[in-house]
Amino acid sequence: MLELNNVNLYYGRIQALKNVSLSVREGELVALLGANGAGKTSTLRAISCMHPIKEGSIHFSGTDLTKVPAHRLVDLGIAHCPEGRQVFGRLSVKENLELGAFRRKDKEEVKRDLEWIYSTFPRLVERRSQSAGTLSGGEQQMLAIGRALMSRPKLVLFDEPSLGLAPLIVEQIFDVIKKIKEQGRTVLLVEQNAFQALGIADRAYVLETGTIKLEGTPEQLLSNEEVKRAYLGG
Amino acid sequence: MDSTYLLQQIVNGIGLGSIYALVAIGFSITYSILRLINFAHGDILMIGSYCALFIFLSGKVPLVVGLLLAMGFAALIGMLVERIAYRPLRTASEESMLITSIALSILIENLGILTVSAQPRKFVFPEVFAKNHELAGVTFNNMTILTVGVAVLLMILLTFFVKNTRLGTAMRACSENIGVARLMGIDINIVVAIAFAIGSALAAVAGIMLGGQYGRIDPLMGFIPGLKAFVAAVIGGIGSIPGAVLGGYLLGLFEILLVGFLPIEYTGYRDAFVFILLILVLLLRPNGILGSAEGRKV
Amino acid sequence: MKKLLVLLFSLVLGIALTGCGGSQEKEQPKQAGESGGDVIKIGAIYNVTGAQASLDGPSLNGFKLAAKEINAAGGVNGKKIEVVSIDGKTDQTSSTNAASKLVDVEKVSAIAGFSDSNYALAAGPIAQTAGVPFITSGATLPSMPEQVGDFFFMAAFGDDAQAYAAADYAVDALQAKKAYVLKDTAMDFTMNLAAFFEERFKSKNGDSAILLEDTFKTGDQDFSAQITRLKALKEKPDVLFISSGPSDCGPIVKQLRDAGVNIPVVSGDGFDTPLLIELGGKGAEVDTYFATHTCLNSDGEKVKKFVDDYKAEYNKEPENAFAALGYDTMHLIADAIKRADSADPKAIREALLQTNNFAAVTGSITYADGKRVPKKSVSILKVQDGKFSLIKEVTP
């Protein structure tokens, strides 16, 4: 479904991605692991056309993503849930969610989806007209996820959804991601929290300084000594 | 000083403030989305007033139609300027955009001199607008009423647009986080074009009102109101529409009251006081009165 | 790096090309008048762009019109006049560069220009050093020729002359004993004008004759604060002296009259603009007098001819008196060249100094007693029936 081939990406003169190739099949939950600065976010930025790549190709269901303007991505069925949540703090919760469905024309369906998001994240209901900036970190993450889902994506990209959240909340977030996958959506999950990510992933890649170091099922990776030492504190 | 005098000065201040507010809004919305200080904004004001001069002061179309046409034309110019000069700089530094806006300002002013000549033109509204009213010892004319009325009406419309429409929400989203707004499927180019169109249309109205109050327009008329409106936007909190409005009225009142109440020897220092006020506001509330802290991406 | 070099190279090339293009054009007219060619080069520096453009543009038009007329009539001493005009851009650096270019590169026989002393004082010294006469057509600061040197001439009268004439008119014709003064602090012209008026008025009516001196700044739109202060004066003034530039006079007069202040208003040539009537409206019809260079509505033969010619050439009325001043300056220079029978700058200077009763549109010009500020008549005008009408002409 999603195919990256030998992607090279630069920030000025600094190369952030070196020949990154990875693929996500339909219905899969793939985790992309790595330390800070390994290039995880850059990979996502390349996929969602937020930063042009220098070489390589990115295809989604046959469409060449490098030729698509960023705002058309949702039309193709890709939603990006960005790092650090980045909800629109001055907008209300409801407005944030509605923006998720910005390009959708089916008003009735959008309403239904909105209700569904509210039922999935009951804490958002009571705060719907509150501005998003006043929400707690966990609530903002839920909002960001809800916002991403409002576009009815086929593929959801999560960038560090557990970052800076309390363990209990992290648990909830990962439950939700699992649920999303179970609904038949494809998920690419970028995480530093490798242990948790591997707990729900079908497959995983490990990035190190801009290159893919390892690839495999959670079981394979969990048994890999190197991974254990580097990412699992083992 | 008696209270009538004070009241009179306040009325004058509100008249001037309305114009500043209209221009400041344009500054604020383009800044909030692109982080662009658009020094050419004042020149759009000039274009709007000339457009009005050629359209409705010819007496061939009703005032309202003329006003709308001038607004539309200015909006078109605003979008054109954005398309040609600013869009290629989306990813460039703030300084590059600043310089571009200065260059644009020079360009527009000189094109103005070349096409409509440097001679000031008479810009007089129909006789009715010069009619004076007196209320509790305060005199004001229909022009002032029109200025304040139109300004307030436009600001209400704008607030409604921004708060209650899909595009308005998109605009607010862009002003907060342009990158994520794109991920939502918002076409930034459209939003920016609309922001420029709105800002330019409002500036055109300000130019027309300014011309009407002063009675004359010339190709260099936009610079000072542009600069003052920029100060107003910063005082109010650049990036915030209510802030721009508040800043505009505060600055208008402050200027008029300074001239009204300072001893004669010091009235010449007015602009110095205006900018000292600006610096003080910046130091005490670095994001302006109504501005919220800018999120810094680390 | 390569891209950079290419860019730099193309830039340099571009500059070289424009440079060459320019010099090629200039080679067509033959070199310098003084070397015996058949043209006499006269330099003109006017700020045709920037804030001064509304004054300097008409001046340059008038200047060129005069040159065209002179050439059509066969030129001066059998030689054609070639006007080399450079834009001063309302910038002192540009103005001095322009003067330097005219003197050093174009080798002009004389330079004319400017309606504001800020620029005349910057460009003048360059002509002075090179020994080329500089005639400012519109700047009126009377001390300039003394400050710059013996090659600096003024074609217009000094601020002192017009302010004195205005003060005399206020005292003699309007019977004024007490005056109120409102001046623009942003211009040297308005500051000087007010100072000269006060000096003269006080010398006639005593030191306490000025009841209040209030100020504003170019571009101010609202004069209600000043008017309120004027109305609050215990003793009513008999005359209001408004020292303002062309852009502010209309609104001031209008707001004064709207506020019910009907005391006579007197001013200088800053009021000599159609804007006074257009913006002052009915207010300007109420006892508004000013001293200026000439009355373009008058029936004088010279004035009529100038106005007609200007209309024929530029399809519009002369915008203001500066157009006439530019016109006069060219004729003044041509007259001096004729009398000197030479295009040599020093000879022209000598001849200029001898100018006696030269009949110009803006009155007759005489440089008496070696002074390079002309003795010139001042016209007192009044607004009447939507037009300026001449009240009297005084020769100081």
Added chain:
Amino acid sequence: MMNLQKKKLYTLLALVALFVILFICNMLLSPYHMRIINLVGINIALVVSLNLTNGFCGVFSLGHAGFMAVGAYVAAILSLPLVKKAIILPELPKWLGSVELSFLPSLIIGGLVAAICALIIGYPVLRLRGHYLAVATLGFLVVIQVVITQLQDFTRGARGINGLTQYTNTWWVWIFTCITIYVVWRIINSAYGRGMMAIREDDLAAEAMGVNLTKYRLLAFCVGAFFAGIGGALWAHLITVVTPLSFSYDRTFSLVVMSVIGGMSSITGGVVGASLMTLVPELLRNLEVGITVGGISIPPLYGISQIVLSVVLIIVIIVRPKGIVGSREFSWNLFKKKKWNTMNQMEN
């Protein structure tokens, strides 16, 4: 890489060459051309000093013309001959009215007063960031202009001070220019300079690393103002008139334009930007001459040079947003590398 000794030698030789060329120019060229060359020099010094604050330190200041004004007025008042002073500025306080300094001390005092102004204004204002700082410095420029206009006794207000002695000549200008470049070069290659650039890259991180933000910015600001003050004074004694209008927005904007066009964070960029933007408008003047082609005369289009210039400016910024030179710096290695490249090619 070239060794340091050799580089120093080359630099020295280049300097000597520069002054020999200037000397020859001075003999051969007309005063007009020398005036332009001198203006290039003054503008280089002004822009390089502006780059110290705006480019290297990331303090985007729009107040440079304000400091020029301070330096110019102080030097003008100090250097004005006593006879003239008594006529032009009769209201000066005694201690100032009876002083006539020669050019060099006037220049230096002018620069110092400008630097002191920078200290006073900078201390509160430099805590601001980005655009807010730009606006605050613009505000300072306005305040300076208003004060100059109002302090009639010292400055003659709007009338300005004219009749200054034309002290400024090629040597004053170019020696000053070289000193400015040298000092700025020394500063950016010192520990201070590295601190400044750390601030530019990321002020939060720099602060966290213990760089005293305000101190560094203040230093850059004051040094920039010092040279701006001297530059303003040199300008004043070249033009021989100073008025409040001499140092308006236009002046500040044109300096900032030069700086950005050349490359803000590079001395070389400053030199290139200032030279180009001084020379090009002067050359573009030739476009404003009316042309007669085959009997059809095209009247001169005044303002066309500004129009062409602003269009070119916009294009340059779009094509090279970092300026013509970018953040590169001239170095003797440049030549060596080139030689090395060609040698390589020959071997191939």
